[in-house]
Amino acid sequence: MSTQSVCEKCGGTGWIIVERSSVSGAERCACLSVGRAERLEERSQIPPLYRNASFENFKTEGVQELKSVMSAVKSYADEFPLGPYPGLLLIGEPGTGKTHLAVAALRRIMQKGFEGVFTDFQTLLDRIRAGYDSTSNSSNKEAYRMALDSEVLLLDDLGAHRVTDWVQDTVTSIVTHRCNNRKPLIATTNLPDADAGSSTFQKTAVGPEYRRTLRDHVGDRARSRLFEMCKVIRINWSEDYRIRRGKRF
Numbered sequence: 547m548s549t550q551s552v553c554e555k556c557g558g559t560g561w562i563i564v565e566r567s568s569v570s571g572a573e574r575c576a577c578l579s580v581g582r583a584e585r586l587e588e589r590s591q592i593p594p595l596y597r598n599a600s601f602e603n604f605k606t607e608g609v610q611e612l613k614s615v616m617s618a619v620k621s622y623a624d625e626f627p628l629g630p631y632p633g634l635l636l637i638g639e640p641g642t643g644k645t646h647l648a649v650a651a652l653r654r655i656m657q658k659g660f661e662g663v664f665t666d667f668q669t670l671l672d673r674i675r676a677g678y679d680s681t682s683n684s685s686n687k688e689a690y691r692m693a694l695d696s697e698v699l700l701l702d703d704l705g706a707h708r709v710t711d712w713v714q715d716t717v718t719s720i721v722t723h724r725c726n727n728r729k730p731l732i733a734t735t736n737l738p739d740a741d742a743g744s745s746t747f748q749k750t751a752v753g754p755e756y757r758r759t760l761r762d763h764v765g766d767r768a769r770s771r772l773f774e775m776c777k778v779i780r781i782n783w784s785e786d787y788r789i790r791r792g793k794r795f
């Protein structure tokens with residue numbers, strides 16, 4: 547619970563009366579921007595596991611690939627919103643730190659006063675689907691609007707459990723709407739993409755096996771919009787941090 551004291555200047559109204567050459571008018575009080583970054587973080591829906599994720603606590607341990615990925619993500623966040631791309635797409639194997647880095651970028655962007663919202667892709671789909679049901683709660687109904695209109699959206703783990711036309715249409719409309727309105731989108735995915743340099747085959751005991759790609763999951767249109775609006779960074783690293791960390795003990 548917040549125990550914030552009421553601002554002495556504006557009495558908590560957010561407005562102060564100023565007199566200029568005997569004309570008085572109302573101005574926004576400076577207290578409105580105090581604590582804004584903290585309030586934005588509280589509303590961002592970043593899951594507890596990632597709430598403290600930052601560039602400072604991302605360990606590169608001398609691995610050149612991780613160093614250069616981190617510095618590319620960091621420069622995206624530092625340049626925001628003036629960089630060449632409004633969005634960021636992180637591609638890589640599970641456990642390589644994509645969500646950690648995406649949240650670190652989102653938090654840095656929120657520090658600048660932008661509103662950021664974290665949402666897991668599958669959860670978003672489930673909530674949008676539930677929102678169609680008239681008995682569903684209003685937060686599910688708002689999920690779609692939030693995905694379209696929040697200032698900066700972090701769409702984590704692109705790629706659905708079951709790919710259907712509805713899934714592809716939904717992701718296409720979210721990405722297209724955001725792209726058309728130049729609303730930044732930060733996305734992560736484990737799905738390979740040949741244009742980002744991923745191999746779309748994996749070795750198995752019975753020979754090479756095709757891996758389903760980003761295009762297979764989200765469809766051609768959403769994929770091409772993503773590439774158009776995002777700085778695409780592939781993490782060319784296959785060690786799962788959770789396993790790597792475990793090995794040291």
Ligand SMILES: Nc1ncnc2c1ncn2[C@@H]1O[C@H](COP(=O)(O)OP(=O)(O)O)[C@@H](O)[C@H]1O
Binds near residue numbers: 641643734
């Ligand atoms: N290089 C790293 N330094 C510190 N923590 C890391 C690093 N890479 C991953 N982690 C942590 O390991 C866990 C899994 O990483 P995550 O970002 O979820 O991977 P991905 O999204 O690529 O599957 C998270 O708790 C994350 O904070």
Ligand SMILES: [Mg+2]
Binds near residue numbers: 644702
């Ligand atoms: Mg992840």
Ligand SMILES: [Zn+2]
Binds near residue numbers: 555560575577
């Ligand atoms: Zn005030």
